[in-house]
Amino acid sequence: MPDNLSLRSLLVDAAERGIAYREAGAARRVAPSPEAVAAATKFIEPMPDIGADEKHVLAMLDEVGSPATVMMTGPRYFGFVIGGSLPVTVATNWLTTAWDQNVGMHEVTPITSTLELVAMDWMIDLFGLPAGTAASFVTGATIANFTALAAARNRVYSDIGWNVEADGLIGAPPVTLIVSEESHPTVFKSLGLLGFGRNRVVRAPVDGQGRIDASRFPAVKGPTIICTQAGNVNTGAFDPIADICDVAKPKGAWVHVDGAFGLWAAASADRSHLCSGFAAADSWATDAHKWLNVPYDSGIAFVRDTAALKSAMSITAEYLMTETRFRNPSDFTPELSRRARGVDVWAALKSLGKQGVAAMIDRCCSHARRFAAGFEEAGFDVLNDVVLNQVLVSFGDDATNRKIIDEIQKDGTCWCGVTVWQKKTAMRISVCNWSTSADDVDRSLEAIIRIAREHCS
Ligand SMILES: Cc1ncc(COP(=O)(O)O)c(C=O)c1O
Structure with a gap:
């Protein structure tokens, strides 16, 4: 022993x-x-x-x-949407791993549950969400989408007199799901997990940046859940959520916002306009392991209707301390037992403060623009409006792009991934890491442009 x-x-x-x-x-x-x-x-x-x-x-x-x-925590990793874990969050994570608390019930672990509550209140304030909104600390935006949509399912069904938690969906009255043509695949997965089906949805058409086109938004009739997006995974574009809320909310629809990384724009004075009017929605999903730069895994679901979230998530048993005057974390999450992931979030927010979060968001966005300017100067096509931290660049046809991206990954100076944007193959750059500097961008640009020129016909 x-x-x-x-x-x-x-x-x-x-x-x-x-x-x-x-x-x-x-x-x-x-690599x-x-x-x-x-x-x-x-x-x-x-x-x-x-x-x-x-x-x-x-x-x-x-x-x-x-x-x-793969050096995902390094300053020149630009694949997917991946943060680099701030040193204070790694340190906190090590300490809380040593504590090894099970955060299911407040009375068993009051400190971790209290810190999550503090982090929740700070984020509600930072994002400008309605007072009284509840949060659940989950593994990532996938499960945050699932959790928020489970609350939506509860509320929309209870509005029409059907107890979906007790009676399930077999024989239930139909509910309309309106999702964007550009919703992230994890939204479709969440709808599948919730028994709605990945395909039984009405798709809202989008524009050239992947934003829902409000002028072609489907009619909202009867019990409806609408899935919108703050930050398209390719372009970084935001749906016109305020306009959608204006139309949908008076009709009783539930509006959900997948803001896996985009919600953090609300923390920056220069970019909060992208999120204006979002507080009118009913639920929001985000990640802390992306732009807040805390270690994996860490996502948060926010739900305005606390009762709907609790009805969807809470459980009770004689041996569990679920009857309590405190906020029991497991009343809000799919899991009963889980790690204290909210403590890393608290540590990031405590050490950065509002100004530090805003500075990190602004820095990444200005690096993204630096990339775009560098590509344009070198004569390559930037396919998106760089409104946030995402850049799409094309070096030529499909085969040329794939070959160049493969060579960039092998070269090892930086790491960028491939995507297909509105039928065109492109390279995706996502600037999400707290430690990326302008020098890292310039070094990466130099390597990318050198490799691209070598392989462009
Ligand atoms: C808009 C959006 N939603 C959901 C997700 C899924 O997030 P996670 O992998 O943390 O579950 C992502 C991941 O990039 C995303 O960009």
Whole structure:
């Protein structure tokens, strides 16, 4: 059995290895070398009969595993929409992992539940959401969308006298789901998980930036849930949510906003106009592991109608301390047991303050514009209006773009992904990392343009 001495030396060893990994991050190639990836086959072995020494376990993970990672936390990782975890959030995460609290019930873990409540109130204020909005701390925007839409399902059905939690959807009256043609795939997945079906939806047409076209918005009739988006994963564009709310809310529809990264624009004085009128919606989903730069996994669902969220999520049992005068976290989340992910959010917000969050958002947006300007100057096509932190660039036809992106990833200076935007293959850049500097953008531009010129016919 491990004693206190081995606990100390093991945790110090892990901390030192983690620190060395992060310190080397900015200089290291972003994609791992093919040799490092190939060496990871050393992990593939039958489960040992006799366990290995704990120090050996950690050493193997670091010596073989660390070089095989993609440097997602580094300043030149621009793939998907991925934050780089602020040092204070990594530190907090390590400490809360040592606490190893189960955040299901307030009375069992008052400190983590209190910190989540504080973080929730701060974010409601930061985003300008209505007072009294409830939040659930979940794994990411996928489950935040699911959670918010579960509350929507509860409210819309209870409005027509059907108890969906008790009686399910078989034989239930129909509800109309209006989603954007450009809704993120996780919205469709959430609708599938909720029993609505991924395809039984009415699709709202979009414009060239992927925004719902308010002038062609489908008629809202009868019980309806509408899924809108703040921040398109390709272009960063925002749906006209205030206009949609103006039409839909008087008809009793539930309006949901998927703001996985875009909701954070509300924190910046220069970009909050993109979110104006959003507070009229009923629910909002966002991620903390994207633009707030906290470690994976961390997303938040906000729901105006606390009763609808609680009815969809809460459970009770004699052995659980669910009858309490406190806010019980598990009343708001799909999970009963879970880690204290809200503490990382609290630490990020506490250490940055409102000004620090705004500065981080503004910095990433100005880096995105720097990228766009660099591409245009080099004669390449930027396919989107760079309103936020997303840039789409095309170097030519489909095959040329794919070849160039592949070479950029292999080169290792930076990492960018491929997408297809309105039938055109393009390279996506998402600037989300707290530590990216103008110099990182220039180094990346230099590598991308050099590689693109080598492969453009
Ligand atoms: C708009 C949008 N919604 C949802 C998601 C899914 O987020 P997650 O992977 O954190 O579940 C993403 C991911 O990029 C996104 O951009």
